[in-house]
Amino acid sequence: MSQNNHHCPLCGDVLIEVEAALNRTWSNALLTSFGSSQLQIRMKKKRWMAFMNPSRSAAGLYCTQCGALTIAPSIPAHSWELGLDD
Secondary structure (H helix, E strand, O other), X not given: OOOOXXXXXXXXXXXXXXXXXOOOOHHHHHHOOOOOOOEEEOOOOOOOEEEEOOOOOEEEEEEOXXXXXXXXXXXXXHHHHOOOOO
16 A cells, blocks of 8 residues: 555545454354354445455555544455456
8 A cells, every 4th residue: 555644535534554354263263163254245236255355364444533444355356356457
């Protein structure tokens, strides 16, 4: 990400750079039989697609004022599917 000041589209405050990941605690893993988690998104009238999985983290911007979080997809195939890569 660039070093420019980014501003939150919801409240206008400054966004800070963060790393987003799907992390699991031991208790969560035991309760869910070590199952895997995915962050999925769906655009209107489209199918669900994995946006992030536990084996990949993603760059993000976080607003400390309102809590808004913007993350970039961490699965290359879906970056292409979303039209982000040519």
